[in-house]
Amino acid sequence: MALELFPSSKAKWKNKISNSDPERSFNDIWPKIMIRRAESFEHLESFKKALETYQELINKNFFDDKIMQGKRRCQDFINPPPVKKSMPVKKKTTTTSPATKKQNLTASSSNSPISVDSTSEIKKRELENAKLALYDKVFEKISSWKDGKDDDIRHLLANLSSLLTWCNWKDVSMQDLVMPKRVKVTYMKAVAKTHPDKIPESLSLENKMIAENIFSTLSIAWDKFKLQNDIN
Known part of the structure; x- marks a missing residue:
């Protein structure tokens, strides 16, 4: 599998692949490999593994139409939506007063079971669609922040x-970060603000996505910095 050829340290995923034309890094090709992997699982009808692969892409903030549609396909195969059967209409033999009809309708509505699974699934899809709508905006902000210096x-x-x-x-400022120890202190403060477990629930979805991107980008850059400066 192509993923087995990736360096064991994710800090090295930023490195350019030798003899690649055009020049690309391991990070550049990872999403494409994962999508192909998910599609292969689908062809083998291993929908659970395919779903896990699509979800991993989404967790890394890759959620274009192809990925989202693939995830929904797998979900539909694993948990097929219930088929509604049409009920035969019974011929009424007695008349019911309007007041009685209203009472019966109210009682029927209050006793109708609510599918927790369906509600949860709807919320998940709404969240995924909301993330997809914000993707370009978040990507632009993150790209501007990185300015092509992902590992600096x-x-x-x-x-x-x-x-x-x-x-x-x-x-x-850059002058404040000359010493490696100062870099470490600032890095620890930054991840404390952006760690998934530290992000306030009240934060907007856009800022949550930004925080997740900051956290993952800084983590990779920090791993490389530690290797370069022999920091434990």
Whole structure:
């Protein structure tokens, strides 16, 4: 499998692949490989594995139409939607007063069971669609922040103030980040603000997506920085 050829350390995924034309990194080709992997599982009718692969892509903020449609296909195969059967209409032999009809209708509505699974699935799909609608906007902001320097942790930390608008983030300059120890302290503060478990529930979906991107980008850049500076 192509993924087995990837470096074990994700910090090296930013490295350019030798003899690639056009020049690409492992990070560049990862989404395409994962999509092909998911489609292969679908062809083999291994829908659970395909669904897990699509979900992994979504968790990494890759959710274009192809991925979302693939996920829904797998979900429909694993949990087929119930088929509604038409009930035969019985001929009424007695008349019912309007007041009685209203009472019966109210009682029937109050006793109707609510499908928790259906409600949960609807909410999931609504969230995925909302993320998809925000993808371009978030991608543009993250790309502007990175400015082509995905693995330069000093650059990333020095420009965080443009993104961390929902918290009290103290701006730092490149001069403040000359010493590796200072970089480490600032990095730890940044991940504390963007870690998935630390993000406030009240935060908007757009800012949650931005925080997730910041966290993953900084984590990769930090791994590389540690190797370069022999930091444990």
